[in-house]
Structures are given as C-alpha cells and as structure tokens.
Amino acid sequence: MYTIKTKIQLFNEAGNAFGPGKAQLLNAIAEFGSISAAAKSMGMSYKRAWDLVNAMNAGFQSALVVTKIGGSQGGGAEVTELGLKVLSLYQEATQKADTFISEQFVDLISLLK
Amino acid sequence: MYTIKTKIQLFNEAGNAFGPGKAQLLNAIAEFGSISAAAKSMGMSYKRAWDLVNAMNAGFQSALVVTKIGGSQGGGAEVTELGLKVLSLYQEATQKADTFISEQFVDLISLLK
Numbered sequence: 001m002y003t004i005k006t007k008i009q010l011f012n013e014a015g016n017a018f019g020p021g022k023a024q025l026l027n028a029i030a031e032f033g034s035i036s037a038a039a040k041s042m043g044m045s046y047k048r049a050w051d052l053v054n055a056m057n058a059g060f061q062s063a064l065v066v067t068k069i070g071g072s073q074g075g076g077a078e079v080t081e082l083g084l085k086v087l088s089l090y091q092e093a094t095q096k097a098d099t100f101i102s103e104q105f106v107d108l109i110s111l112l113k
Numbered sequence: 114m115y116t117i118k119t120k121i122q123l124f125n126e127a128g129n130a131f132g133p134g135k136a137q138l139l140n141a142i143a144e145f146g147s148i149s150a151a152a153k154s155m156g157m158s159y160k161r162a163w164d165l166v167n168a169m170n171a172g173f174q175s176a177l178v179v180t181k182i183g184g185s186q187g188g189g190a191e192v193t194e195l196g197l198k199v200l201s202l203y204q205e206a207t208q209k210a211d212t213f214i215s216e217q218f219v220d221l222i223s224l225l226k
Contacts (some may be wrong), residue, residue: 001123001125001126002123002125002130003123003124004121004122004123004124004193005120005121005122006119006120006121006122006210007119007120007126008117008118008119008214009116009117009118009119009217010116010117010218010221010225011115011116011117011118012114012223012226013114017115017224017225018221052216058226059225059226060224060225060226061224061225061226082224085224086221086224087136089218089220089221089224090221092217093214093217093218093220093221096213096217097119097210097213097214097217098210100210100213101121101206101210103154104205104209104210105121105202105206107125107202107206108123108131108137108202108203109176109205110124111173111195111198111199111202112123112125112130112131112172112173112174113125113171113172113173113174
C-alpha cells in the first residue's frame with residue numbers, strides 16, 4: 001500500500017498567495033460564516049486565521065472574505081463570490097492534478113517494496 | 114508574476130518512501146560518487162544522508178545506492194541501475210506534473226492581483 005501526497009502552492013511577489021491551508025480556511029469560513037469558528041475548527045489561532053484572510057484579500061483582485069459588523073448574529077464573515085470562485089477553481093485544479101499524478105507515478109510506485 | 118510550487122511525495126507503510134529530498138540526494142550521489150560529498154553539496158549532515166539512503170534502500174525492491182569499500186579512491190558510493198531508473202521515472206513524472214499543473218491553474222492565477 002502506498003499513498004501520494006501532493007502540495008500545490010501559488011506564490012506572487014508578496015510570498016505565498018494561495019495553497020492548501022488558505023483553501024481549507026476559506027472553505028471553513030464558508031461553512032461556519034465566522035472566522036473565529038473556522039479557525040477553531042482547524043485548531044488554528046484567531047490571529048493566524050486573520051493573517052491568512054488579510055493575505056488572501058490583499059493577494060487577489062478583490063477581497064475573498066468580508067466581515068459583517070453587528071446584526072442579530074453579532075457579526076460574522078462571508079466568503080465573497082470571488083472567494084467561492086477561487087475555492088472552486090483550486091479544488092477542481094487540485095483534484096485533476098491528483099488524478100494526473102497518480103497515473104504518472106504508476107511505474108515508479110511499482111518499484112516500491 | 115507568480116510561481117507554482119509543487120511537492121509530490123510517495124508514502125508506504127513505513128512512512129515517506131520517496132520525494133524531492135531523496136531525489137536530490139540520489140542525484141547528488143550519482144554526480145559525486147560519494148555519500149559524504151553529496152551530503153556536503155546539499156548542506157546536509159552525513160548522518161541525515163545515510164538515514165535517507167537506508168530508508169530508500171529499504172523502501173524499494175532492491176537497493177538504490179551501494180557503497181564500495183576500499184580501492185584506490187578509498188571507497189565511495191554508487192547509484193544502482195534501479196536507483197537510476199527510480200530517479201529518471203521521478204524526474205519525468207514530476208516534470209509532466211508541473212506542466213499539467215501550470216495549465217490547470219491558469220484560471221485561478223488570472224484572479225491574483
């Protein structure tokens with residue numbers, strides 16, 4: 001039995017622009033509607049989650065996450081249309097990459113004990 | 114400007130079987146004919162290089178690196194035929210994966226600032 005682990009990260013001049021960590025956080029914010037709840041679900045500090053959100057918002061053409069102040073739920077966070085598009089494109093591209101890579105590594109894997 | 118960084122690692126039951134670090138070491142051993150010279154060229158400790166060589170040799174169907182004792186050059190190390198095949202298959206598969214991934218991520222990258 002073997003597994004293939006693939007990590008794909010996009011970098012721009014400012015550094016790491018998008019990758020598996022930011023994708024997971026974005027997905028959790030979409031699910032929970034809150035940065036603190038998303039961070040908690042990943043065992044990540046609130047500060048770290050905010051740093052990643054700020055980096056994502058600065059790295060793309062417009063914000064991927066916006067926060068709502070006040071209201072009956074006492075605020076919260078929302079993934080924007082662009083954020084959902086980024087997440088969907090990333091998930092689709094990584095899934096296709098995983099499939100392609102598992103085909104490409106068949107010969108090498110056959111040489112493992 | 115952006116870059117895509119991809120890391121592909123193969124795991125078996127014993128753990129990490131092959132990836133970019135082992136491939137680079139194997140390549141350096143083939144180049145220098147010596148584990149210590151290969152380790153030095155990578156800024157890696159001799160012990161760490163040996164640990165990786167032992168893990169590689171145990172993880173594949175036969176050894177990828179063999180050592181030669183004595184002789185006029187005072188020993189040295191050689192990458193076996195299987196080792197060269199593993200290295201070549203890994204390099205080919207990762208290059209194809211890089212090309213495929215750069216195509217798959219065009220849409221997402223176009224959304225970066």
